[in-house]
Amino acid sequence: MSYNFKSIRPVMPAKDMINVILSKTQRKTPTVVHPGYDISRIRGFYMRKVKFTQETIHEKIDAILQDFPKLDDIHPFYADLINVLYDKDHYKLALGHVHACRNVIDNIAKDYCRLLKYGDSLYRCKMLKRAALGRMCTTLKKLTSSLNYLDEVRKHLSRMPAINPFERTLLVTGFPNVGKSSFVNNITNANLDVQPYPFTTQNLYVGHSDYNFVRWQVIDTPGVLDHSLSERNPIEMQAITALAHLKACIMFFLDISETCSYSIDQQIALFKDLKPLFKNKPLLLVMTKIDIKKFEQLDPIDQQKLQDVIQSENVFYSQLSNKSGEGIALVKEKACNLLNEWRQNLKPEQLTGGNPNLLREESILQGVYIAQPKRVNQNRMPVIPQVVGKLNRPTLKDVQEQNGGAGVFSFPLQEHFLLDNPDWKYDAVPEIMDGKNIGDFVDADILQRLEELEKEEEMMDQAEVEDPDEDAREDMLLSTRDQVNKKREMIKEEHHMKMKQQVKLHRPNLEDAKEDFAKKGIDTTFLEQRAQKFAAKKIVQKQKRQQQSSDDSDDNDMDIEGNERNQRKGRDALSRSRSRLREISRSRSRGNKKVLTAQEQAMERMSKKIQRRRRNEAKAGDGDTKIDCKMPKHLFTGKSGIGKQSRR
């Protein structure tokens, strides 16, 4: 099982969280309510707000609680590491506080929703909502310190290397400044910081290395000093945690040159001190810095001490130098082999912690057998069919080589032409002849078509010869057409004549009447007398009229006859719709425009003014009170009311 502490989402500070939650409530719930609404609607409006806020807070807090690992659920190595780094009690308290806060907020929401049910006015509901949100926010505000702590923890956790407690692991430990980090740098690409002072490494670091086609985890630990467990600081405690919980090959680094400022005695003492942690694990004692001093060059007393340790504890040992690179590969190989041997004796369940994926991988790796096919004859020669060997004709490639090689030799395409006569193969065919492209005129079946055309022509000629009375038929047709046309003309004329007769009006005149009467044998003298009498009367009238007109022209110095007559006509027409004052009527009868005095003009104006309204309403006179239609249909139909528009 590997843990992904990187996926923990950031924890918002309480202040930000409050802002986010309140603005979310504002955005995601309706905002318009009026006192006129039904009370149940108002209650619902505010209850929704309260519930929504509670739900959002609940979600946020749930996310925090889910993301952070529970110490009881994770591997004891991580649980202990978290205890060392962040203090288990503090961690649990913070999470517990957050959890309790969630419950408190849920209860607040429940209580206030219950109270809102009894709200009898918008004001009361609003105040209750306000109180509810306020209390929730206050509760959240109390989480400030816990949330800040949790965010710090998250930041640190997310940077922790992904140590897989079940993978093949080499664990490097020893006094500070003995070359642990240098060794890890040498066999992995972890790129750790290496400095010539103690406690350069203050955390656990991980690098990965390959050996025997599987991945190996190499863990670098901070240096451990030789004192009691209670005196150890958190940095050292990390190393101790790793030593205690990881099933790894432990490589105890021992600086035999003593340049790390700790004597061999001290280092041996530490080794013995840590011994209980190495129990039941493969252990390798690594003597480092042999470029400065080799084991053989050591003081014989120290040599003896080391030998004693190795023998008494039954420990494997090895030597290396990070500087010269001597023995590094050897040490790695030895450690890996040691661990592999140790793992072989364990059951897969023990190694993988019951994780099904790892379990499968482990069982596969332990029981892998690579099958190789059995070979009957060792050297298998290529098999070439005998037919191939018999071919004697030169290949096209050979021909090309003979004729000057690639680029000079052109491939003989004509060789494969399929023609009627094989002699034509190498004939030269021009592309253009007489300025024309030959390709345009090529037609494979031109002869056949020509034949067809000729055949058709021949058939037509034959048909012509066979039909003799063509002319007679044509003549008959023409004559029929002429007949039709003639008939049509005639009909037209007849119709025309008829129309003429109808239109003519009979107007009797004197001559006609005389003739008519004479025919009937009646005396016609009285007719003549009567006619003369009428004629005389007409003349008198004419004379009278002429005299009149001359009088008028004298009066007004106006002698344009047409104009005058027109004016009178207009007056006459007007007189029917207009009653006039007596004085003016005389002048009107004359039909002349009179020059009016100022007084008269004023009077006319007034009369017009009086009549204006009547005229507009199309009344016959003052006494005309008739209302034609009380409700004109077009003004009273339709849906529109009294109307603001000028039209309907």
Next chain:
Amino acid sequence: MPQHDYIELHQKRFGKRLDTEERARKKAARQPHELAEKAQNLKGLKAKMFNKERFKEKALMKKQMLAHEEKDIEVNVEDVKDGAVPTYLLDREQQQQSKVLTNMLKQKRQEKAGKWDVPIAKVKQMSEGEMFQVIESGKRKQKSWKRRINKVCFVPETFTRKPPKFERYIRPTGLRFKKANVTHPELKTTFSLPLLGVKKNPQSALYTTLGVITKGTVLEVNVSELGLVTQTGKVIWSKYAQVTNNPELDGCINATLLV
């Protein structure tokens, strides 16, 4: 894979960007402009929140400045000798004396005042319509003698409801309260104390008997948790407290202890 303080390690190995300082300086110089832009252009809720924050900051700043200024002021307090008071200081002395006098008067008045001198002496009259909701009953809802109390109530645990036929006043369970936040006026601390009863509701005697709790109501609370002791050494079990808020609007009862 980056582990632990990988950023610091990188900076240690390769240094920072050459213009880090310059960028930091510029960013700092830009900040007031950005703030000003926000102050001018933000709208709605964001503006409200922003302005509130800004107001707080400014108030704090002013307070600090004032504190610094106060430090600089030199205060000379001279002892006034007997009989050697300059004329322009005579008034001041008298004033001081008068202040003492008023304080004394106040104290006396306080002592004289009755036991029932409560923090909230007057309350707004509440109409019956505000207090009760009429419940129509009967087959055709033609009867309206039932009332439901709209305000927060205290109902003792021993209370048993009458049969619905005879139940004139209904006190909804949702509006029943059992605890009150009581503030001790001298200790300035607040405790959540269980209620024992309603001593007096200033609105009317009926409300007192019904246990209605409105603003100004005097409650009896259980103070045994506080461990108050009488002069004779007995533990005080209950005390009176006056409600200082509108419980039906706030959803909680806040009260001050009557000491």
